[in-house]
Structures are given as structure tokens and as C-alpha cells.
Amino acid sequence: MGRIFSGVQPSGNLTLGNYLGAIRNWVKLQNDHECIFCVVDMHAITVWQDPEALRRATREVAAGMLASGVDPKKNIIFNQSAVSGHAELGWILNCVSRLGWLNRMTQFKEKAGKHKENASVGLYVYPNLMAADILLYKGTHVPVGDDQKQHLELARDIAQKFNNDFGREVFPLPEPMIFGSATRVMSLRDGTKKMSKSDPSEYSRISMTDDADMIAKKVRKAKTDPHPVPDSVEACGDRPEAKNLMNIFAALSDQELKEVCAEYGGQSFADFKRALTDLAVSKLAPISEEMQRYMDDPAQVDAILKDGAERANAIAAPVLKEVKEVVGFLQP
Ligand code: AQP
Numbered sequence: 001m002g003r004i005f006s007g008v009q010p011s012g013n014l015t016l017g018n019y020l021g022a023i024r025n026w027v028k029l030q031n032d033h034e035c036i037f038c039v040v041d042m043h044a045i046t047v048w049q050d051p052e053a054l055r056r057a058t059r060e061v062a063a064g065m066l067a068s069g070v071d072p073k074k075n076i077i078f079n080q081s082a083v084s085g086h087a088e089l090g091w092i093l094n095c096v097s098r099l100g101w102l103n104r105m106t107q108f109k110e111k112a113g114k115h116k117e118n119a120s121v122g123l124y125v126y127p128n129l130m131a132a133d134i135l136l137y138k139g140t141h142v143p144v145g146d147d148q149k150q151h152l153e154l155a156r157d158i159a160q161k162f163n164n165d166f167g168r169e170v171f172p173l174p175e176p177m178i179f180g181s182a183t184r185v186m187s188l189r190d191g192t193k194k195m196s197k198s199d200p201s202e203y204s205r206i207s208m209t210d211d212a213d214m215i216a217k218k219v220r221k222a223k224t225d226p227h228p229v230p231d232s233v234e235a236c237g238d239r240p241e242a243k244n245l246m247n248i249f250a251a252l253s254d255q256e257l258k259e260v261c262a263e264y265g266g267q268s269f270a271d272f273k274r275a276l277t278d279l280a281v282s283k284l285a286p287i288s289e290e291m292q293r294y295m296d297d298p299a300q301v302d303a304i305l306k307d308g309a310e311r312a313n314a315i316a317a318p319v320l321k322e323v324k325e326v327v328g329f330l331q332p
Pocket of ligand 1: 007008009010011012015017018019020021022143144145146147148184185186194195196197198199
């Protein structure tokens, strides 16, 4: 099996969505794959980040990975801006990617909102930088939540066009790896919207740093409907908030949604929410305690990121050299 690349933006506190949709799967992958896991700080600044908050969030995301069980010896863990090849290849790929392709990206439309002319150019070309992140390491597999599938398809288009334009098979076409039922965790306030770090409502998400009381409060306040817990997957159909809570339960307990429906179907949501709170606290509290331990020792986190950046750069440098050669850049 080839090489895996994946990343998380330090754009706020890690959420349960980041954990279930990404980081938890990385822990499973690390035993039999070569993995590069990146805190993508250059992506984070496509929208405004307070510099001090960015530094803190970068360490916190790294701490979240480490506390979840991502092993910095088996894998490479680093922050994107520490390897300049991301920016260099990003520029080259800006010149390969097409405006028409970027215009189809739904995430830009969602994130830029109504006033597109006020969005940063970086936000618009973000998918090109994401392609560079993967291709800089000739990554072959990318574990992503299904919200990132469109960007990954674009990365494949860019890789293919580069190879065609220059008549050389420089880049492999990276494949998505999509995992189980909770690949898309939805907002606790609106079951049709993704749970996000940057959602203005704190009650829309469970953060990986939330303590037991906060988790209980957020689950209690989570939106549901007046009906009892659905007793089958079909009965979840047009009940997005109910389905989301049950999907979260299923993912946290490593069960199928249908098993959760069979166990809790017909009960009140008040009872189900109590069970969900207990489960979420039992799974997340040890991680948040370990995260805190790392956050209390920033020098340790920085040393892990520095070591990771050196190892990442050792893989990236020859790839970038090859790309520059193929493109026709003189290299002193
Ligand atoms: N709600 C989610 N459900 C499942 N997976 C999710 N991911 C994010 N949210 C969910 C997955 O986490 C990885 C890292 O995501 P990211 O930080 O690079 O960017 P994002 O997808 O834009 O995450 P957020 O939390 O929504 O950040 P903001 O608010 O800054 O935009 C990805 O693999 C993603 O699929």
C-alpha cells in the first residue's frame, strides 16, 4: 500500500467531527501504512486567524492527534508552514489548475457566503494547495470525511493534467479512503449542517477539550424532535437531528446504526441523551486529559512537530526537485 497524507486545520478547537471523521481513523491506519499527518496552518489563514490563537490551535491540534493515539514515531506529524515545499508546489499547481474547476467547488461557495468578492484569494485556491499537500509526497491515499471528496477529485484532476501537460507520470492519482457511518457528523443545532470548529454557536459542536459537564450540557441542549427514538434506520429517514445523535452513538460505540436503533428505539430522547452523554464522556475524557498534558508542555509538542517537519522535508525535497526539473526551472 502506498503513502497516506491527511490534515486538519488549526482553525479552532478540534471537534467530535474531526475526531470521528478523521483522527480516529488515522490511529487505525498507522499500523500498516506509511502516514503523513499535517496540521495545515496555511489552510487555516485562508480566513482570518488571530496569530496567537493560531499558534495555540496548531499545538492543540497536534496535541489532539497525539492524545488520540497517533504515534509520532510511526508517523510523520508536522505543521504545513514548516515545509516550504507546500507553498512552492502550491504555486506551480495554481498554474495547472483551471478557474472553471475551482468555480465548481461547493465549499468555497459555503465558506465565502454572499460576499464572494470579500473572500481571500487563498480561500478560492485552497483546493490547489490541498492538491500540493498530497502530491508533494506523491501521496496515494487520503482518508477524508465525505465533505472533502470534491477537493480530492480536483487533486486527481490536477495531478492528471500535470502529468499530461509535461508528458511524464510524475504524480500518482490519489485515492480517497472513506470510513464508516459517522463520516459526516452534523451540527447539534441543525442536523443538515456539518459540525464545524468555526461555527459561531459553541452549542453546535462537541469540542475535544470539553469536560464532562460541558458535554452533558451540549448533548442535553442538542436539537431533537418531539418523537421517541426511531427504531429502525428507515425511521431515521426525515429526522436529521435524531439520526445524527444516533450516528454519533453508533460511531462512539463501534456499532452499526441499526443496532443502536434496535437497542434504544421507542425510548424518550431524554433517556437516550443520558446514555449518549455517558458514552461520549467515557470516550473523550481520557483524550481531553491527555491533550491537556501536552498543552501544559508546549516544548514537547514543538519538538515533535520539528522532528516531523524534518522527516517530511526529506521526502518532499526530491519530489520538488523533480517537479522543478520537469517544469523547466533552472536549479542552481
Ligand atoms: N463534521 C464532520 N464530520 C466528519 N468529518 C469531519 N471533518 C471535519 N468536520 C467533520 C474531517 O476532519 C478533517 C479535518 O478537517 P479540516 O480541519 O481540515 O477542515 P474542515 O473539514 O473544514 O473542518 P471544520 O471543523 O469544519 O473546520 P472549519 O470550521 O475551520 O471549516 C477532514 O478530513 C474533514 O473531512
